[in-house]
Every structure is written in structure tokens, then in C-alpha cells.
């Protein structure tokens with residue numbers, strides 16, 4: 252059972268505190284979401300998981316092992332991948348090259364080929380477009396590339412930062428379906444989003460982050476029925 256347990260996490264940029272005593276748990280096999288408005292601290296939380304922002308206080312235990320103090324590549328090697336905000340594909344590289352980058356820790360060619368084939372089974376569209384430059388693809392296709400790249404490391408936990416940002420409603424729906432499918436493959440997901448309604452519809456458990464603090468938490472159903480959450484985040 253690989254869980255991520257965050258306790259008393261505080262983080263800051265320079266002298267400004269951004270996360271205050273954040274406690275949360277990402278349970279094995281589930282989709283856990285973190286909802287919050289722009290500036291709530293969602294990306295900072297993700298940066299803390301990957302050692303890109305050093306926690307000022309608190310602990311991040313993955314599989315019982317402390318992540319704080321580990322190097323980012325060691326954290327990735329321990330089974331956590333990130334799909335960053337804005338997707339961040341390498342525009343002048345082909346789809347296949349973008350995917351290959353996600354598997355950089357694996358040196359065995361045959362294993363990498365097998366992994367790419369698996370990604371192409373999940374996203375047949377990417378197989379068709381393998382040699383196309385990623386920068387020339389639609390937003391929805393770039394979303395597939397970034398998710399595929401994240402999966403290339405064969406993570407046990409996939410952390411996804413605002414996948415629906417900037418996508419058309421159709422692709423947003425498609426993208427959430429893909430995330431659900433990936434979770435169905437047995438991959439634990441931490442999904443960070445502003446889009447509360449659709450996110451809660453595919454999540455098992457959720458947290459609401461406001462100005463760097465967890466202000467609500469519970470099952471996705473309980474959060475969906477929570478009046479304050481509805482008023483603040485359901486538009």
C-alpha cells in the first residue's frame with residue numbers, strides 16, 4: 252500500500268508564507284483531489300512534493316519514506332510522476348520524443364518500447380501522430396502527450412496540476428475520462444483543480460485549499476453536497 256501522507260506542511264517563497272499547516276493523505280488506488288481558487292497554493296503544494304519548494308516545516312511521507320530532503324529525480328524514481336500546469340510539452344520535439352523523455356530513468360530499450368506501446372494503446376491518437384511536432388498539436392492532444400509522458404516513468408502515483416486549464420469543454424470532459432481510466436489501471440492519482448464539479452465527479456476523496464489552508468475535506472460525495480463548497484466553487 253503506497254500512500255502519501257502530508258503532515259503540518261508549511262512552505263514559503265522568500266518571506267511570504269504560502270502553505271500553512273497542511274495535512275492531507277493520498278490513499279492508494281484512489282483519486283484524491285485538491286480544489287482551490289487561483290493562488291490558493293495548489294502548485295506550491297505540488298512543488299513541495301517534488302522537492303522544488305523546500306518545506307519550512309512538516310513532513311511528506313511516501314510509502315513511509317520521507318520525501319523532504321530528497322532530490323527531485325530520486326522522488327520521481329520512487330514512483331511519483333507529475334503532469335505540470337499548462338501541460339508543458341516540448342514543442343519542437345515529436346510526440347515520440349516527448350514520451351521518451353518521460354522514461355529517462357529507464358535505460359533498457361526493450362522496456363521503453365513496451366512502455367511506449369502501452370501509452371499508444373491508451374491514446375491511439377498519439378500512435379497516429381508519433382512523428383508530429385508536439386507544438387503543432389491541439390490543446391487536447393498536447394494534454395495526451397503530457398499525460399503519456401508522465402506515465403512513461405510507470406508511476407504508482409500520478410500528480411496532475413490543473414489539467415482542464417485552457418482546454419475546451421469537450422477536451423476537459425475527455426481529459427477527465429482519461430484520468431479515470433488511468434486510475435482504473437491501478438495508478439493512484441492526486442488531482443489538483445479549480446473545476447470543482449467535474450473533478451469531484453471522478454474523485455473518491457477531496458480537500459479544499461483556501462489561502463494555503465485546508466478548509467474542508469471529505470469524500471467526494473460529501474464535498475459535492477457541502478453547501479459552503481457549492482457556494483464557493485460551483486459557480
Ligand SMILES: Nc1ncnc2c1ncn2[C@@H]1O[C@H](COP(=O)(O)OP(=O)(O)O)[C@@H](O)[C@H]1O
Pocket residue numbers: 264265269287288289290291292293294295296
Ligand atoms: N515563485 C514564486 N515566488 C513568489 N511567490 C510565488 C511564487 N509562486 C507562487 N507564488 C505565490 O504563492 C501563492 C500560491 O501560488 P500557487 O501555489 O501557484 O497557487 P495555485 O497553484 O493554487 O494557483 C500565490 O500568492 C502566488 O502569488
Ligand SMILES: [Mg+2]
Pocket residue numbers: 293294295336412413
Ligand atoms: Mg497552480
